[in-house]
Amino acid sequence: QQQVKQSPQSLIVQKGGISIINCAYENTAFDYFPWYQQFPGKGPALLIAIRPDVSEKKEGRFTISFNKSAKQFSLHIMDSQPGDSATYFCAARTISNSGYALNFGKGTSLLVTP
Amino acid sequence: DAGVTQSPTHLIKTRGQQVTLRCSPKSGHDTVSWYQQALGQGPQFIFQYYEEEERQRGNFPDRFSGHQFPNYSSELNVNALLLGDSALYLCASSLISRVETQYFGPGTRLLVL
Numbered sequence: 001q002q003q004v005k006q007s008p009q010s011l012i013v014q015k016g017g018i019s020i021i022n023c024a025y026e027n028t029a030f031d032y033f034p035w036y037q038q039f040p041g042k043g044p045a046l047l048i049a050i051r052p053d054v055s056e057k058k059e060g061r062f063t064i065s066f067n068k069s070a071k072q073f074s075l076h077i078m079d080s081q082p083g084d085s086a087t088y089f090c091a092a093r094t095i096s097n098s099g100y101a102l103n104f105g106k107g108t109s110l111l112v113t114p
Numbered sequence: 115d116a117g118v119t120q121s122p123t124h125l126i127k128t129r130g131q132q133v134t135l136r137c138s139p140k141s142g143h144d145t146v147s148w149y150q151q152a153l154g155q156g157p158q159f160i161f162q163y164y165e166e167e168e169r170q171r172g173n174f175p176d177r178f179s180g181h182q183f184p185n186y187s188s189e190l191n192v193n194a195l196l197l198g199d200s201a202l203y204l205c206a207s208s209l210i211s212r213v214e215t216q217y218f219g220p221g222t223r224l225l226v227l
Contacts, residue, residue: 006156032214043118043204043218044157089156093213099169100213101147104156 003027004092006105013112019077021108023090026071030092034102035064035075038087047088048075080112116141118207118219126225127195135190135222139207145169146188147216148180149204157204163188164210192224200226 005024013019023033032051036044050057050064050073057064063076077084090105119138127133139146145164149157159172163182177193186207192199202223208216 004156034214036218041220043206043220045218046216049214091156095213096170099145099162099164101159101162101170101172102149102157102216103159104149106156107154 002106003103004090004105006090006108008108009106010109011111013077013080013110015080015082015112015114017080017112019075019080019084019110019112021075021088021090021110022072023074023092023105024070024072025092027092027094027103028071029094030103031095032093033064033066033073034091034093035062036089036091036104038089038107044089077110080110082112082114085110085112118205118217120203120205120219120222122222123220124223124225126227128227129195129197131195131226132191132193133195133224135192135203135205135224137188137190137205137207137219139186139188139205140217143207143209143217144186145208145210145213146182146186147206147208148188148190149206149218150174151202151204151221153201160190195226197226200224 034049038044061078066073091102147162148160151157162170166182202221204221205219
């Protein structure tokens with residue numbers, strides 16, 4: 001079953017606007033929450049990530065907000081640009097003594113119009 | 115410095131056949147993970163290899179198997195292909211000591227007819 005639920009499925013934002021993508025999870029064993037950006041024909045690329053002991057992390061125009069009690073986290077893209085048009089995936093990591101695995105959401109297709 | 119490379123880029127097989135996909139990790143990386151990404155979906159974790167051993171496995175049947183070589187490159191094998199195995203297969207590499215930084219390859223697009 002999907003361990004990380006992502007919404008919306010698609011998003012259209014005007015250039016200069018704010019894009020917001022939300023994710024929710026149930027497994028409290030997750031210890032790391034990255035966001036990936038994927039362009040057509042490419043593999044996902046790490047965009048920004050956060051640990052659950054931090055409520056917000058900002059890198060340039062990208063910000064993650066994390067609400068541990070609600071088990072939710074979100075990606076905000078400020079001043080969205082047409083070049084940001086891509087599919088975005090949230091993910092959550094499980095880690096054990098032997099290894100780790102990323103659990104991905106279903107993705108959000110973002111289109112930034114000029 | 116080449117990133118993660120995968121071969122072939124595209125592959126067409128028929129039901130019941132077997133397929134082998136290959137991955138070369140980013141230089142210096144020692145850990146390889148494989149993911150299956152169906153059309154319109156997020157990647158699903160298949161398994162992870164470190165020190166030539168399978169360390170972690172997702173919810174995939176035994177038809178999916180893998181191998182890691184001494185040079186850290188890896189293969190993914192799928193036996194008795196089903197139509198539902200059609201997907202983009204992604205390889206990701208990292209250092210076991212820096213698991214946060216995981217780099218993905220461009221993937222192999224497999225179509226099963």
